[in-house]
Amino acid sequence: MNICNVCQKSSTLKCSRCHQTFYCSKDCQKKDWKSHKKSCGKNEVAMSNFPSSSSSGPSLQSLSEMLTDMMFSMDKNNPLVNWNVPDIGKEYATKYPNEDYQIKFLNSAKSSLKSLQLVERFLDKEIDDVPDPNHLMKRWSELSDDLIDFLSSPRKFGDIFIGKTKNPYVVDKGLGALSFSNMPKQSLILDQGKTHVAVGFVDLDLLLRARIVRNQNSVEQPNKFIGYEGSVYAVAKTNVIKEMMIKKAPIRSIIEVWFSTVWTIETLNHFEDAVKIVLKYDNAPSDKPPNPTKKELHPKVRSLISHWSKSVKNLKSRKNAHKLWMKTFNSEDGMISVIANLIKPRDRVQVARHILTGEFPLMDDHQEKNLIASITMFSCNDGISPHSTSEFMFQMIPMDVILPKHKREETPFLNAIYNFLDDSITKICTLLSPPVESSESIEIYLHYQMVTKDNSELLSSIRKLDPWTMSWSNICDYFYAQDFHRMLRECSGNETVHVMTSMNWITEVFGAHIMEYESQYRREIFDNAQKTISMTGSFMDPSGYFRYEKVITHPYNIGDIGATLMVKDSWKNYFFKDQDLNVGGVSFIPYAQTHKTHTLLNIYYTFNKDIHVYTELLAN
Template sequence: MTEFLTDMMLRMNVGGTVENWNVPDFGNEYATKYPHEKEQIRYLNSAKSSLKSLQIVEKFIDKDMDEPDPEHIFKRWRECSDTLFKFLSSPRQIGDIFTGKTKEPYVGDKGRGALSFSNMPKQSLALDKGRVHVAVGFVDLDFLLRARILQNKNSIEQPNKFIGYEGSVYAVAKTNVIKEMMMKKAPIRSIIEVWFSTVWTMETLKHFENAIKNVLQYGNAPNGSPPNPTKNVLHPRVRSLISHWVKSVGSPKSRQEAHRLWTKTFNSEDSVFAVVANLIEQRDRVQAARYILTGEFPLMDDQHQNNLIASIAMFKCNDGIFPHSTSEFIFEMMPMDVILKNCKREDTTFLNAIYKFLEDAIAKVCNWLSPPVGKTEKIEIYLHFQSVTNDNSALLASIHKLDPWTMSWSNICDYFYAPDFHKLLQACSGKDTVHVMTSMNWILEIYGAHIMDYGSKYRREIISNAQKMISSTGALLDPSGYFRYTKVITHPYNIGDLGATMLVKEKWRDYFLKGQKLNVGEVSFEPFAHTHKIHALLNIYFTYNKDIKVCTEWL
């Protein structure tokens, strides 16, 4: 019915402001390969109808709202506080900062938060040989997938050290297991399955079991004080989870149960289906839909049913830890600007392009952990369950003593007011530390980062400029054309917001860095990709040492 009404409104289109997107019929395409999966086919048909209905939003881009819409305000600002309404009702200009934004603590769940994997692409960073990198809020090892170890004047003849601190018990436990699998040269496919997939082969279960037993040989971390940063030690809660996995390997859930638990966290209106719709090839749409519906990566259709089990790491946890408790997909963390440039649509499917990137990148990290004869790049990885906050002065002093060459902060800047965040970074910094981070939520702090913040007479031009940017980005980063870059199938606000954020980025940058004595490397947008959960990611890096020039070409 939704699709029928949408088609009728498009046919009655007055003024010609809405152009038919021609959304592919990916539900019926899926049915050609999986004809017996009636429920999944209905689900995909519903997703297609939801995407088609978004075209109608285009009709309202030129309309100004007479009264504030509380639902729109909440979606736009993610709060409906008195402070926000006071800000919105006061005289304001494009670029004004909402300084009263409510900030949620990033460790508010007492360590039970559990992302299965990162939800955004990381920057490519050069690690000077022999130096220390500290990763705060690391989630997994995706930061190392694009990293390079360089020999230069700053190098030291010793192994690099990657020291991670995380407020999630699950992230520390699972990533230590993956590290052990890498060190023992488990098959790359098994590492990928443990890291990303809802379903494992029996071979992967064997390598997982070996790895968790190895991790349990680590020493004990103190419960009430910072751990030794360069020792393999486990917090009691991390040890408890891994011990639970040891007990669970003999009673895994089924493949079908994995699929059911996976799909509980999203519905047919989830924005991830726009990834499917914007793919050019039918084969890629079917495979992407299959991944979304099952969480299998790689897809397991070529495996015998008796050889498959549900992921122990994803579906067998204790102490109230629930991985995949919200919608999450592998697409969101993939650096599409790297993947799509290195593959040709005619030769390689979309999912295989992702797999090839992971295969090569993980093999590189495996060789860093256990270098082949003749290789000089070597890295040691230490991962700790610790919350890096201004209240944890002993931990901050411990990090400072490491004299980190680089520090990555994921999107932790989103959970702090700017002055408090800079205070935290300065307490951790060594003399020459370069800090790297990404903001996902900066658009919630500035007026003008959303297309509907602008008067109706300006919106079409902003959207037009954004569409031109998307087209040029696609030609550069996706030369063989895996995706469409004209008539993009997405909520019209997503296109408009791309243009809007370009107009206010510098204003937010000035606010975030205000009053700080530092050298800024760059504050820049992550290149557009259909797979991003948020299309206005800001990559930021700088140092508090005014004598250092941050070399942007290395990042």
């Protein structure tokens, strides 16, 4: 989440000089200037001494000049392959003719997508210019002297930027608030009766695909899912959703509270009932770890849920929900390409509607008087700001599971997603409140607690649970490898298998970006990546919901898929260097049009050398 460097409130405004530090107002920027000007000016000086190189991307000036040249000269001799960007604004207007602002936004997005195609020309050009600081910041997620030294020194593809700055994964004292997970999770098999500990769980998306199985390791008792989160919001909201599941609220109402900006009045009633139940939980200690297998609420979590309980008397409208949702859009919203890459106009209109309103499912068939703005998304206290930056539920949806099960002609894309959620949430509801004859059940305990290498009391508490499996979201991205492994050892049971996903590994390895290669090699890397996408797309999406040839996206998104294939093993060797453990796997998540990041790495391993990490840990 982007937060003000002074007061920690959410913000979309940056320092106009360095484009790195966020402020919520001019007053906060003035208060911080005495301190900030040192680092702000430092970056400018550092960049002025940086040698010319084609490896880090073009400067803004060279980009502008090259785009102008391309527009006037290159079309005749070497025309661009036509992406055939659909007229998404015109299509949307056929169903929503009175939404002038949204139509204008989509028309502008179409123009941006068409212009974006010109970037592909850089694949064939040598850029002899000073690299653009904005590009370096986006590529490496920092602009430091250590990075400049690394890029200025002799290096080869696969070299690791060991001076990478590692920020704490919770820097805002629990104010950070993802409305839902922003990446697809691995599909786990959970042995019956065992304990799974989920660190940084965000929501219950890991359980959407998980399966409980009986084998020689099984125990005749309920499975336990114990979650620890540094976000007050995530713990509060997910506990309410869990109680809605236990009480078997309508699946649609559970989906609305989990994902939608707009609720029906029926959903509000079920939400109120669940809130009353959660507020009866015992009090968790505020200064030490909670009891892991007890329903407890940290005071900060209780405060937020109590606020929601009172908010039902001051409801916001559907129109307000749409306005608040749209406030967070920015010029780099990659979700627009999801619309353009869908094959059927029907799907493009529905997905555009979801992206522009945040409704899921779409509420067009309901009367306005029966609809309200989501309380959890738009009525928080204590500075908590969910959806403070662009986020979309598509990013967490496992397309490799959904798309093969449906026929495009019969099932609209949004319906296919809804069907998956309906089936998966129904399964979780059954596990939480199983029929008498069932041997499968699960207990869920969710706690507001930050798992860090310095929290030895908590790490010891987790170790005593003897967890069979532990999931870490992408928390490995926020630790130096040695520190991360040391922390995991401290909380591991005798046979614990650890599962995680890295989103940011590419910011640690040279050669993970296509523009870091010489121009004569880039086209081959790009073409090979496009072939890979075409092959995996036809397998993952046999009904052809999306296009997989001439994909409409930033060309770097395609090229980097090819580049990362060549350096993945170098990063893997660095991540596991000097660790005495059994590596189960480090593999790419299949490409999907809806992912926020197309170079996600799934990782799992154990510190028990006597265990061979079984591949069946991941469900098919």
